[in-house]
Amino acid sequence: MQARAGFISSPHAARVNSVDWVMLQVCLALVPGTLALVWFFGWGVLINMALAVVFAVVAEALVMKVRGRPALPAIADYSAVVTALLFALTIPPTLPWWLTLLGILFAIVIVKQLYGGIGYNPFNPAMAGYVFLLISYPVATTTWLPPDVPALLAAQDLVTLSFMDSARLIFTGALPAEHTWDAVSAATPLDEMRTLLDQGMTMDEIRASSPLWGLFGGRGWEWVAFWFLLGGLYMLWRKVITWQIPVAFLAGLMLAAAVFWLLDPQSYPAPMLHLVSGAAVLGAFFIATDPVSACTTKRGQLVYGFLIGVTIYVIRTWGGYPDAVAFSVLLLNIAAPMIDHYTQPRVFGQKRSA
Amino acid sequence: MLFSVLNPHRERLWHFHGGIHLPDEKALSNAGASVAAPLPTQLVVPLQQHIGAPSQACVGVGDQVKKGQVLAKPQGYVSAPVHAPSSGTVVAVEPRQVPHPSGLSAPCVVIATDGDDVWGELPAPLPDFAQQDPAELRERIRLSGIVGMGGASFPSSVKLNPGPDQPIETLIINGAECEPYITCDDLLMRERAADIVDGIRVMLHILGTQRCLVGIEDNKPEALAAMREAAQQANEQDGAAGRIKVMEIPTLYPSGGEKQLIKILTGKEVPSHGIPAQIGIVCQNVGTACAVADAVLRGRPLIERYVTVTGRGVGKPQNYRVRIGTPAADLVAASGGYTGALEKLVVGGPMMGFRIDSDAVPITKAANCLLALTPGESPDPGEPQPCIRCGRCAEVCPANLLPQQLYWHARAKDLDKVQDYNLFDCIECGCCAVVCPSHIPLVQYYRFAKTESWAREREKRAAEHARERHAAKEARLERLEREKKAKMRKKKEAVAPKGGKDDDKQAAIKAARERAAAKKREAPEAAAQKEAPEQNAAEAGAAAGAETPKVAAPDGKPPGAQANAKTQAKAAEQQGAQGAVPKPVPDDGSRAVDEAKAAGAETLGAGPDERPGEGSDDAKQPSAASSTEQERPRASAGRG
Numbered sequence: 006m007q008a009r010a011g012f013i014s015s016p017h018a019a020r021v022n023s024v025d026w027v028m029l030q031v032c033l034a035l036v037p038g039t040l041a042l043v044w045f046f047g048w049g050v051l052i053n054m055a056l057a058v059v060f061a062v063v064a065e066a067l068v069m070k071v072r073g074r075p076a077l078p079a080i081a082d083y084s085a086v087v088t089a090l091l092f093a094l095t096i097p098p099t100l101p102w103w104l105t106l107l108g109i110l111f112a113i114v115i116v117k118q119l120y121g122g123i124g125y126n127p128f129n130p131a132m133a134g135y136v137f138l139l140i141s142y143p144v145a146t147t148t149w150l151p152p153d154v155p156a157l158l159a160a161q162d163l164v165t166l167s168f169m170d171s172a173r174l175i176f177t178g179a180l181p182a183e184h185t186w187d188a189v190s191a192a193t194p195l196d197e198m199r200t201l202l203d204q205g206m207t208m209d210e211i212r213a214s215s216p217l218w219g220l221f222g223g224r225g226w227e228w229v230a231f232w233f234l235l236g237g238l239y240m241l242w243r244k245v246i247t248w249q250i251p252v253a254f255l256a257g258l259m260l261a262a263a264v265f266w267l268l269d270p271q272s273y274p275a276p277m278l279h280l281v282s283g284a285a286v287l288g289a290f291f292i293a294t295d296p297v298s299a300c301t302t303k304r305g306q307l308v309y310g311f312l313i314g315v316t317i318y319v320i321r322t323w324g325g326y327p328d329a330v331a332f333s334v335l336l337l338n339i340a341a342p343m344i345d346h347y348t349q350p351r352v353f354g355q356k357r358s359a
Numbered sequence: 360m361l362f363s364v365l366n367p368h369r370e371r372l373w374h375f376h377g378g379i380h381l382p383d384e385k386a387l388s389n390a391g392a393s394v395a396a397p398l399p400t401q402l403v404v405p406l407q408q409h410i411g412a413p414s415q416a417c418v419g420v421g422d423q424v425k426k427g428q429v430l431a432k433p434q435g436y437v438s439a440p441v442h443a444p445s446s447g448t449v450v451a452v453e454p455r456q457v458p459h460p461s462g463l464s465a466p467c468v469v470i471a472t473d474g475d476d477v478w479g480e481l482p483a484p485l486p487d488f489a490q491q492d493p494a495e496l497r498e499r500i501r502l503s504g505i506v507g508m509g510g511a512s513f514p515s516s517v518k519l520n521p522g523p524d525q526p527i528e529t530l531i532i533n534g535a536e537c538e539p540y541i542t543c544d545d546l547l548m549r550e551r552a553a554d555i556v557d558g559i560r561v562m563l564h565i566l567g568t569q570r571c572l573v574g575i576e577d578n579k580p581e582a583l584a585a586m587r588e589a590a591q592q593a594n595e596q597d598g599a600a601g602r603i604k605v606m607e608i609p610t611l612y613p614s615g616g617e618k619q620l621i622k623i624l625t626g627k628e629v630p631s632h633g634i635p636a637q638i639g640i641v642c643q644n645v646g647t648a649c650a651v652a653d654a655v656l657r658g659r660p661l662i663e664r665y666v667t668v669t670g671r672g673v674g675k676p677q678n679y680r681v682r683i684g685t686p687a688a689d690l691v692a693a694s695g696g697y698t699g700a701l702e703k704l705v706v707g708g709p710m711m712g713f714r715i716d717s718d719a720v721p722i723t724k725a726a727n728c729l730l731a732l733t734p735g736e737s738p739d740p741g742e743p744q745p746c747i748r749c750g751r752c753a754e755v756c757p758a759n760l761l762p763q764q765l766y767w768h769a770r771a772k773d774l775d776k777v778q779d780y781n782l783f784d785c786i787e788c789g790c791c792a793v794v795c796p797s798h799i800p801l802v803q804y805y806r807f808a809k810t811e812s813w814a815r816e817r818e819k820r821a822a823e824h825a826r827e828r829h830a831a832k833e834a835r836l837e838r839l840e841r842e843k844k845a846k847m848r849k850k851k852e853a854v855a856p857k858g859g860k861d862d863d864k865q866a867a868i869k870a871a872r873e874r875a876a877a878k879k880r881e882a883p884e885a886a887a888q889k890e891a892p893e894q895n896a897a898e899a900g901a902a903a904g905a906e907t908p909k910v911a912a913p914d915g916k917p918p919g920a921q922a923n924a925k926t927q928a929k930a931a932e933q934q935g936a937q938g939a940v941p942k943p944v945p946d947d948g949s950r951a952v953d954e955a956k957a958a959g960a961e962t963l964g965a966g967p968d969e970r971p972g973e974g975s976d977d978a979k980q981p982s983a984a985s986s987t988e989q990e991r992p993r994a995s996a997g998r999g
């Protein structure tokens with residue numbers, strides 16, 4: 006029994022968990038929501054994801070090289086892939102490739118690696134990358150496509166893009182000759198709602214105004230939210246995430262929405278609409294739960310999630326942007342260490358007041 | 360709550376935070392009855408198998424000893440004697456390698472057995488224990504060498520003497536056996552339930568208590584049934600229904616940790632840094648209860664214990680009744696030898712046991728399991744990755760700590776911060792390390808931080824001591840000076856006497872002050888002495904198998920590698936001292952050599968010292984021979 010160099014301290018039992026496993030579970034959980042997005046918004050979504058992943062992995066590898074560390078372990082934990090996927094799911098399916106590159110470089114090189122790589126970044130890289138683009142290129146990052154719902158397309162004289170069209174748009178920025186931007190693009194439901202509310206329309210009028218609206222929120226969007234929710238539940242089941250952040254997040258958003266909606270249902274949209282019409286579900290389960298930048302204590306996670314939800318509502322309702330998941334998450338990232346500090350659990354055998 | 364509504368006969372159970380479900384692997388070894396391990400030709404009996412002061416050998420080379428004869432006498436209150444496990448001749452009293460995480464050697468009595476296995480003179484059995492004075496029974500237990508057999512090895516007689524200011528309401532008997540693989544308590548409960556219950560009755564009498572709860576995990580139905588029956592019979596016999604209650608608790612690691620079990624069964628929490636007696640509880644292992652029965656009812660000292668030999672690294676996993684001092688290799692051989700693929704040999708369970716580098720080490724009173732793990736059972740966790748702050752560790756921590764914060768500060772060697780995050784409430788259960796997705800050796804970091812903290816504490820105390828000594832010296836010099844002057848003055852005064860009264864007064868005040876200062880100087884020492892048993896108790900309070908291993912600065916490297924390199928460097932240096940050419944040391948050996956040189960005696964001395972009262976004599980003489988020569992047989996033994 007030669008004394009083998011290596012691990013000597015207990016426990017000797019096999020490890021039951023690993024970072025790459027966790028990240029792969031996240032990727033898996035993204036599948037249903039992604040398919041729904043592709044279904045409603047076309048191939049651009051997939052092309053963006055592929056581009057983002059390639060950019061992210063290459064960027065990560067290069068940075069590791071520059072830092073003089075082995076690149077393979079950093080790539081093999083799939084954390085860069087998850088960042089890339091989340092980034093790609095938040096940007097519009099028409100975003101020019103070089104903006105994707107810019108966003109990813111910002112996310113991976115500056116937000117993640119300059120802070121020391123995985124585990125050290127105080128901000129969620131995907132959201133930081135997205136916000137960076139949102140501020141620098143507000144038009145390109147808010148131009149969305151209409152959901153592929155026949156009634157809607159017919160009513161507003163819109164068309165959808167084929168795979169080749171999407172690819173050309175992303176790589177060259179050129180639309181097919183027969184189409185104009187007006188014919189292919191549409192505001193997101195939250196954007197549309199904000200504009201119309203600002204014009205003094207009531208909620209009833211807004212919802213009756215266009216086939217953009219479905220049962221609870223934006224057509225197509227509500228299905229996307231549903232499938233992301235399913236993915237989120239899968240992660241809960243596999244214990245990849247815990248319930249605290251998503252539940253508190255959605256509760257914060259819905260509660261804030263409910264208060265104002267009950268006061269004035271014509272000027273404030275219903276909680277359900279807030280829930281299903283933007284990136285709220287994706288944010289609650291996939292983005293706010295990013296462990297590195299979130300709170301780690303259980304009570305802290307409740308506070309953290311709740312405040313993100315409330316902040317989203319505040320920005321959506323009174324702020325300058327129609328959706329605010331990214332901003333809210335980044336804001337609460339800043340507060341996370343402080344929240345952690347004040348929400349430490351009571352240690353076994355210590356008095357409750359301690 | 361729900362349980363008590365649905366099932367009124369069931370006592371209420373409580374929960375502790377966290378814990379994990381692990382594959383229990385008990386079926387490997389709990390199928391058959393236990394067998395008596397073959398009597399080895401040589402028994403290697405360590406003099407210190409307990410927490411506390413090492414005992415003193417009272418036999419010499421060449422002495423004939425009988426089974427049960429005292430080999431070493433306890434030194435001090437927190438100590439335990441050691442008895443001959445069989446008859447034979449003492450062939451050596453020398454340091455041998457013992458199963459200890461430090462890997463150091465410690466003094467042992469080596470007996471060449473004669474095969475007759477005859478008992479020596481034993482103290483009289485005390486079947487009427489209920490009429491005996493508790494103090495007498497405690498003394499019997501003490502002289503029988505009984506220590507906590509769950510792994511903590513704290514002298515049982517001390518635990519059974521909580522003192523008049525700590526009335527004990529409940530005796531808790533730990534039959535949880537929550538670690539995977541281990542089944543020795545399971546088999547013991549199946550086969551010796553009546554004896555265990557007798558031991559419980561003795562202990563209840565000693566403590567003057569009328570309530571005993573036996574906690575057994577629900578994955579041991581046969582043990583549960585046997586214990587229930589035995590308890591019921593005893594209760595009927597004593598005319599005290601419900602005095603001893605056997606409780607089925609859910610299987611969840613580490614429910615067998617002392618603090619956790621107490622919480623589950625009573626809902627009470629042992630105070631942080633405290634011991635169970637403070638909340639009116641004494642907790643003993645089932646093996647200890649059985650040994651108490653043997654000692655009191657039969658007059659037999661502790662010379663044998665149940666040991667599980669298991670893991671897929673041995674041919675035929677099984678439970679044995681093993682004489683203390685039997686070499687581990689003998690048990691492996693009895694179990695069909697190694698199967699070939701051996702990753703490591705562990706004493707204790709896979710969660711809290713410690714690796715041993717040689718199967719020449721003997722079985723001790725605290726060794727409940729010998730675990731031969733294959734690479735498949737104990738895969739190399741690989742390079743640790745950065746913490747992703749996922750919080751899984753905090754979710755499973757039974758002490759409700761924040762392991763990731765502890766890790767963070769332990770890595771930064773911020774000893775104040777780790778204590779702010781309650782490092783010393785960590786029971787080293789390993790839950791956090793097992794679930795950590797980044798495969799960080801968290802427990803290693805905590806041990807490192809604990810060791811460092813103790814070292815710092817010692818330094819502080821030493822510095823204080825030095826300062827006080829300095830002050831005392833100054834005072835003494837001053838006094839001498841004053842006395843000289845006073846003498847001179849007196850001489851003068853003898854010539855012209857006047858105003859002597861004032862001086863006298865001042866001298867009296869000074870003398871009083873000095874007396875007070877001297878007392879103060881003594882005080883810290885007294886305090887330190889008082890602290891020792893306290894710390895012991897706290898250590899015993901940690902879950903079974905708590906240990907203080909040789910801990911290396913993790914330094915971002917797999918800590919084990921460095922620790923090993925250090926050991927090797929140590930060996931190399933010792934060889935060097937003997938004039939031999941130092942062995943080439945792999946990896947970062949050269950650095951380790953430097954370190955070892957720099958750390959020098961510290962590396963060697965620190966190990967035993969950390970564990971209060973551990974063979975510090977030995978630390979001064981870990982002979983080069985013992986650490987280098989034994990490395991070689993080790994190499995062959997493992998591959999065999």
Ligand code: SF4
Nearest residue numbers: 746747749750752795
């Ligand atoms: S489980 Fe490991 S990676 Fe997760 S927070 Fe704890 S130490 Fe960090």
Ligand code: SF4
Nearest residue numbers: 756785786788789791
């Ligand atoms: S080893 Fe310590 S920190 Fe880790 S889970 Fe156990 S008690 Fe908590």
